[in-house]
Amino acid sequence: MTRPRPLVPRPDPADAIGVVGEFGLIARVLARSGSARVAEVGPGDDAAVLRAPDGRVVACTDVLVEGRHFRRDWSSAEDVGHKAAAANLADVAAMGAVPTALLVGLACPADTPAVWLEGVADGMAAECAPFGAAVVGGDTVASAPDSSSVVLSVTALGDLGGRAPVRRDGARPGDVVAVAGRLGWSACGLAVLRRGFRAPAAAIAAHRRPTPPYAAGPAAADAGATSMCDTSDGLLADAGHLAADSGVGIDLDRATLAAFVTGPLPQVAAALGGDPLGWVLTGGEDHALVATFPPTAALPEGWTVIGRVHDDASGVEVDGVPAAQVAADLGEGAGHVHFG
């Protein structure tokens, strides 16, 4: 379904979207988008009409900006589509829901190759397909006159299937803290790309196309998770959201987290110098899920206990050391800062 293409397509002036035009572009992109199982009216009208089987709809928006969240010479169009979809689908999963549809707002320069946008559509379609989800609408406009960068704003919708949504504010003292998915792989891949390397492949791939543990979200909800969020800002920062919103403290176990230093992390850290635990604790964009469960809950497959909730609202600590201190000792910031 996804044809391989070079990362930076050879520019064909006749294929620039300014030449193809809005309606030609929309037709070409929609032809690749698949169709959403819940769609009663799909793309091409003023709005889509989607069935909401649960009687409620889950909705979130995430923005990706070229030069900040991706680079067209580091990621293929398909990679960018996968990544933009994954960032949103993980937020849906983090509520305990299953994705149903995406809407895409896109600002791009008039010389953007239409074939590049087809690649983005392919990547999104592939990321959505396992759920029967698809892009059901959106808008494509020219970038600001002062910009030659792509801005991609994706809205994901999802269905709870009768589950109670798992919020960030329900953690209770005595709960266990657990994580599902990879930690630090995307940050490791970004470190590799920044130094100009293109290997190891596993690290690069993790940065280009995160693989969030989507099924772990609804499974956690079914297992009684008391709070949950995705780790788009990094584990320490996102566990901090659960602690702050729930009015509790979280103590993480360093030895358990050290076991997440796997795959390409040890090798890359040794080559570049530095402690790979920094990526595990502060690296965002893997979109792992972090949740709290009652101490008696049977954790679903894929979840690993990494700490405990206590009643002293002192934020997040690792073996009793405050998160900011731990991050500083590892040479990392405390998390992703969007305007830093």
Added chain:
Amino acid sequence: MTRPRPLVPRPDPADAIGVVGEFGLIARVLARSGSARVAEVGPGDDAAVLRAPDGRVVACTDVLVEGRHFRRDWSSAEDVGHKAAAANLADVAAMGAVPTALLVGLACPADTPAVWLEGVADGMAAECAPFGAAVVGGDTVASAPDSSSVVLSVTALGDLGGRAPVRRDGARPGDVVAVAGRLGWSACGLAVLRRGFRAPAAAIAAHRRPTPPYAAGPAAADAGATSMCDTSDGLLADAGHLAADSGVGIDLDRATLAAFVTGPLPQVAAALGGDPLGWVLTGGEDHALVATFPPTAALPEGWTVIGRVHDDASGVEVDGVPAAQVAADLGEGAGHVHFG
């Protein structure tokens, strides 16, 4: 609720969003957003959870780019918020639905005053409030490194209240074509601003804050409208969408449309030179609604018959003259072209 502010706030370095930071900014903006009647989980979690009373949800996305769809020296922050919301709420109305919630993806330079974004939030909240709708989520990120422009991608959700959605493809030969709302006022205001004038106020206001006839959408659905869309690209272009998607022809009545040359249009056209009918036929962004109804339908309040549907799929004509020719004779393009 909306405090008046100068169009371009005096820059206060301490109030730049790069200084205020993402979480400070989110807190300030959300404090102004009101709450959506359908929200079970509002902003601040991974995703919002919204009731969908109809069992279906209507969803659409529209992108506004600074320098293309608005200018910060021509429109206040509140104006931009009103306009971004209105463009999306009109699409919801054009399906026969009532808006319930907005999600906002925002890319803006780090030196953007936080007070400017508060103004945008105020404008959106005010435009949504009559429906019990509100902003329920979103994402704010720094603009691309090469850009000092704001990009605003808004997704609107709506509820059909049991109505069948009114699509673009249901017009039948013999139907009447009707319009609700103003035509050409926004284009007239833009023409005034482009010449450096700041009057007449009615034209400027129409460009800054369109006033779509929201209630006319569900009313048209209840009255049996066979097709409908909003006129964001201009009447000729958008009637063309109904004709093309329905496989019919549409003939509009020039004398009836001439009666839409009202308000500031005659005066401004006389001052600037040109035929104000050009704005009526090709001006976008007023977000009037155009629809077709069975010939026996009783048209709801606010709808005016402007033409007829026939079975010759010849696109849109005005008194038998093809739309492109009519537009060219009036010195206007055939509609809004996004990459022109």
